[in-house]
Amino acid sequence: FAALLSQLCQCTAESNPLLFDLQALSASSCLTGTRDYSPKQMAIRERVFTAIINCFKRHGAEVIDTPVFELKETLTGKYGEDSKLIYDLKDQGGELLSLRYDLTVPFARYLAMNKITNIKRYHIAKVYRRDNPAMTRGRYREFYQCDFDIAGQFDPMIPDAECLKIVHEILSDLQLGDFLIKVNDRRILDGMFAVCGVPDSKFRTICSSVDKLDKVPWEEVKNEMVGEKGLSPEAADRIGEYVQLHGGLDLIEQLLQDPKLSQNKLAKEGLGDMKLLFEYLTLFGITGKISFDLSLARGLDYYTGVIYEAVLLQQQNDHVEDPVSVGSVAGGGRYDGLVGMFDPKGRKVPCVGVSIGIERIFSILEQRVEASEEKIRTTETQVLVASAQKKLLEERLKLISELWDAGIKAEILYKKNPKLLNQLQYCEETGIPLVAIVGEQELKDGVVKLRDVATREEVNIRRENLIEEIRMRTSQL
Amino acid sequence: FAALLSQLCQCTAESNPLLFDLQALSASSCLTGTRDYSPKQMAIRERVFTAIINCFKRHGAEVIDTPVFELKETLTGKYGEDSKLIYDLKDQGGELLSLRYDLTVPFARYLAMNKITNIKRYHIAKVYRRDNPAMTRGRYREFYQCDFDIAGQFDPMIPDAECLKIVHEILSDLQLGDFLIKVNDRRILDGMFAVCGVPDSKFRTICSSVDKLDKVPWEEVKNEMVGEKGLSPEAADRIGEYVQLHGGLDLIEQLLQDPKLSQNKLAKEGLGDMKLLFEYLTLFGITGKISFDLSLARGLDYYTGVIYEAVLLQQQNDHVEDPVSVGSVAGGGRYDGLVGMFDPKGRKVPCVGVSIGIERIFSILEQRVEASEEKIRTTETQVLVASAQKKLLEERLKLISELWDAGIKAEILYKKNPKLLNQLQYCEETGIPLVAIVGEQELKDGVVKLRDVATREEVNIRRENLIEEIRMRTSQL
Structure with missing residues (x-):
């Protein structure tokens, strides 16, 4: 979700007309990167929450809550390169504490601590990221996440498909315009890295580079891979060919026949599950807005299987070009190893989940309310x-x-x-x-x-x- | 509200049968003094919130939200002796931040920053207090406050009376058993201190001592006043006589005739307003549960007028004695100077509000659910x-x-x-x-x-x- 958020605000703020006076918004607050919500903004926020909670309840989720801070050690080693963004509390005696960075790690800690092996829950709460002030273009340091997760040992891809159905329902329900849900699988990525000649030890760091493809052009990403991370130019070029690919069931079938990929055990597993996933999504009738995209990598370390990210699309000035992404509003994936990291005996609880990012959705709806001059009541007095x-x-x-x-x-x-x-x-x-x-x-x-x-x-x-x-x-x- | 909370958990945990396996509760969490909420606990929590929010909306309140952290300087100098309990964030570059200690100071900051001079709002959110671990008997370091406040220049005691009506409605609605709302006024306390011979400079610190009367016997409080705070024993004894007094309109009338108090301008003002308040409370039909109590002082520095605190009562083992307090569940008062502290020109916005403390109410309702073996659904699946x-x-x-x-x-x-x-x-x-x-x-x-x-x-x-x-x-x- 770090990748989601970095994208959520960095991307196209200057160039895009849909976007958003985020600076003006945060000017109504006391601190860079935080905001107060006025009664009118709260009314809009409540609408969004209601739509999201209704969806989560429609899918039978329970709700939990966890503290805003966790033991620092609970968060350590879970977020890869993004760990530097964690807020620590001052050591005033007692335990070393940090503000939660997402809701996924506290969820995994909760499951392990309470020995829960089977739950479907949602959790809506604020999380905290100590953004580099130089990068703070409308990027919040305190923001809401709305998470839905399914934990438990189940038959493959059924819960995963439900998570995508949920994203589809929420984005449709909120009427935010056209959207696309990109899907990939960490196993396919890792298999791809292997057949392209990336050494095992470089998988995660090359994955981080690929993750930047939605923000910077391939040439820059390649330079990072080769220059900073010491990958051979040939390997990078081979990756470059794969990551251009996106499609549906046809692309999955094609890659299952790919002479190199089909020889890789991980990639084959991932592609097999991806095929199953698309079959379920077809039954749900939502494949029209779903794209299997080999460039989707996501930043966080803890994903182990399917990953996804939803972006809002916008038609560019009546051009004939494809619509462009105006930013990510949801993301998630499968993380089968995280709960085990908190269990003394390392017992695993497979999990898959999705996180809806609210701040951008708020901004769009706020703008729409402003534009429409709709009068929003902030009380219910009769x-x-x-x-x-x-x-x-x-x-x-x-x-x-x-x-x-x-x-x-x-x-x-x-x-x-x-x-x-x-x-x-x-x-x-x-x-x-x-x-x-x-x-x-x-x-x-x-x-x-x-x-x-x-x-x-x-x-x-x-x-x-x-x-x-x-x-x-x-x-x- | 600090006093409320300190009371909320310290008081009679060992001695009272109504109370509460708070340790067992916090054992279900990761950190001393914090707790996770399980789906079942969330279901109970939602019931309480619904009752409280319904009441706030019934009284025409809007809702706002503010960030969980504030600039450290925003919180400095607002809480008196309790300031040492504020959580600071680690200095990782950038502004010095602290976690909010209550919702009142952020509200005042919000009003001043947005130049709002007239609002009736509620705010339900978690606040943070760095309790001394040695004192952590069931005292949470993260807990909810449910605040309702009325800001604006109005005719005396009308909003103040509404705040008390709200406490009465919520505690009745939640069916927590018998309760009592104690009322006093900082001006009456200060007038009383003056006529008892307390030097002006010692008003606030002697007020803090009086605030402990609900937890420790008078002799101890007197020792603190005389021994630690250098008050003369005669002055302490004069205070001792006043702080035993509690009653209704009759007591107010009696004190208005008191030869010493009636000569003190502040006390006279306070008593006049107290009389008006009781007239309004009579119209609301709620004086039966309200006691004008000269021992009520409240810990926070920022109160300037009427103060109040609601306690749950319990009949002691069929004895003929008066029911005893099993702990405070709400508190508040008037703070006419706080907003001005955040305004560059010191412009004042008079405010009065109430804060409902949720943790104790949760515990009571949780215990009740356990005892009743009521089956609580944690999903709404049809x-x-x-x-x-x-x-x-x-x-x-x-x-x-x-x-x-x-x-x-x-x-x-x-x-x-x-x-x-x-x-x-x-x-x-x-x-x-x-x-x-x-x-x-x-x-x-x-x-x-x-x-x-x-x-x-x-x-x-x-x-x-x-x-x-x-x-x-x-x-x-």
Whole structure:
């Protein structure tokens, strides 16, 4: 997911019109790379969370939570080159602590500690990455991840296919526009590295180089492989041919026939499972948005099998070219070895999962709300308890107390003698649909004047019927 | 709120039967003083949050969120003697950061930074306190606060009364048993200190001593005042007389006539407002659970007016004595100076708020669930898609995909050929009410066998009617 995030914000911020005044957003916060959420932003955030949680629950997930910090040693050795981005707490005596870097490692620690070998859970929480300030172009140091994972020993590719179905459902549901889910497998990558002549010891570091292909051109990646990492130019060129490939079942079949790859045990296993995966995805009817892409590598060390990453696409200025990626919004894969790293006896629990990255999705939806001038309510208040004359504070307090106790969402202005006009204006501004007005005459008559803010119609309601009337009038809102 | 929390966990853990295997709870976590939440615990937690959020929304609150860390300087000088409990992040270059200690200071920072002078908001999030490990008897270092605050210049005591109404509603709603809300006012305390002969410079530190009265006997508190803090024994004795007092409107009237207190401007102001507060609370019908208590002091520096704290009560072994406090679950007060500390021009925004402490409430409800053997579902799955024969994985995948796309919450077992018995057992264990069974015959007939797990009744449903039937059968669950 590190790769996802680095991409999530670095990529095309200057060049792309869809993107995002991320700097302006983070200006509304106290710290570089963090943000406050205003009530309006929270309303948008809640919509996104609701869509995501609904999907996770639709797939039968339980929910867990873990602390924001972990023992430093829990995080050590799990993230490869990205480990330098981990936030440590100051040593003030006691254990050495770090802020969680993702939700996957705490999940694996939780499974091992509680000896859980079988669970399907989601977890939505903030994670922390100490980004290089020089790279901080809209890259958050605190951001949400929405993770869904399936742990347990199961028949191949069934849970893996469900994870991709979930990404497909969420991105469709949120209506973020066109998207593509790239899929690959670490075993195919490793097999490919082997047949291209990469020494075993260089697999992970060459994998990191390949991972940069969505941000920089092949020539640069090749230079890194050859110049920095000491790979032979021939081996790099052979990799270069493979990583251009992307397709579907046809490409899988073709590679299963590839004279070199088909001789490699790992690659063959990976390709066999990839074929199975595509069969399941066909049953789910979602292969149209899924691409088997040999350039997908992902940054994290812990993946062991299938890996995937979802990107949003955008048509470039009516050109005939392919749509371009405007950034990654989800990623994940299979990590069968991670839980075993936390078990004293090394017992493995196979896991596969997906992580939805929320910040970019927020930005898109925020922009859309701004553009549409849609008015978003930030409260759910059904009725304002108002008075037409002075000296009725006590009557207002008595009435609102009755409404609260009946479960009605109600407000008053915190003034002894507010003007009726100000009370009505408050409703207009905040979207409160009803006003319950008490006055001398109403009190005498045992009624309350109920005003519809939109239509300005007023009608006297007997006090004992008021709660029922408010419920009825606001039930269809 | 520091005082609340210190009380929340230190107090009577050994002596009280209601209390709580907090050690056992924290054993399920990785770090002293933190905890993981299992799916079952999350289900209980969600119930509590739902009750609290419903109440906050009923009172018209918006919601905000702020980062988990703040600039260290933001937190400095706000918490008095408790500042030593703040978690700092390691200096890894960049700004000096600390984990938030409560939600009040970040709220004040947010208001000042965004020049907001008028808002009613809630905020539910974790806060962090670096407790002395020697004191860690069930005291969490990471815990939730649920805060509701009203900021703005309003007529006196109307928002303050609403905060108390909210505490009353939430504690009633959660059915935690009997409770008492203690109320006092910093101005009354300061006036009392003045007329007792406490020098101005010692007000805050003597206030801290008084704050310990709910945990230690008066003699100890007096020793601290005289021995450690250099107060004269006579002044301490005069304080000792006042802090025994608690009551309602009658006590307020009595103190308004008190020859010494009534001469003190601050005390008189405080008592006048306290009278007004009790008038409003009478209109709300909640004075039965509210006690004006001169021993309530609260630890934090930033309070400037009314302060309050809610404690759960428990009848002691059928004795005729008064019920005893088993711990504080909410607290708050007025802090009119805090926002001004963050404004370059010192512009004040008066605020009053309340913070609900969740950990103790969780523990009580968890214990209750354990005792009742109530079975808590941790998923919402409506139907398991099962097969009666082998080789039907593909049919199961096709069917479940249809159900998911229609918004039905559905699961399958991740096996190619699961036994029907295992599939039915899974439903029993996890509380899934329905099973949709596909078999060769059903496929031929264009039906699905729908089984009610509880009654074991099975009926064939035409495939095109399945979704409607599942919706109907699970809508009243």
